[in-house]
Amino acid sequence: xxxxxxxxxxxxxxxxxxxxxxxxxxxxxxxxxxxxxxxxxxxxxxxxxxxxxxxxxxxxxxxxxxxxxxxxxxxxxxxxxxxxxxxxxxxxxxxxxxxxxxxxxx
Numbered sequence: 001x002x003x004x005x006x007x008x009x010x011x012x013x014x015x016x017x018x019x020x021x022x023x024x025x026x027x028x029x030x031x032x033x034x035x036x037x038x039x040x041x042x043x044x045x046x047x048x049x050x051x052x053x054x055x056x057x058x059x060x061x062x063x064x065x066x067x068x069x070x071x072x073x074x075x076x077x078x079x080x081x082x083x084x085x086x087x088x089x090x091x092x093x094x095x096x097x098x099x100x101x102x103x104x105x106x
Contacts, residue, residue: 007094008083013106054086
């Protein structure tokens with residue numbers, strides 16, 4: 001079974017010893033002739049949003065998987081991390097949000 005295009009399958013890890021960090025990792029299935037391009041990472045209060053755009057890449061001759069990681073400074077309070085690809089939903093994107101309460105230790 002193939003993954004849905006642009007749907008990020010996300011994992012969140014946390015380091016609770018100082019300096020505390022969150023590590024957001026995700027993989028996504030991307031169609032041929034496309035790739036992902038990092039746009040920005042923003043943190044506001046108790047949520048970090050990581051955004052990627054979908055861009056043409058004629059060198060991608062087949063459907064493929066792409067993987068990304070971001071380490072985030074963290075104050076050890078409950079925190080959400082959202083990975084957003086493209087439009088964030090539907091056939092032109094996808095998103096996934098994970099809370100630090102359910103993150104695995106690293």
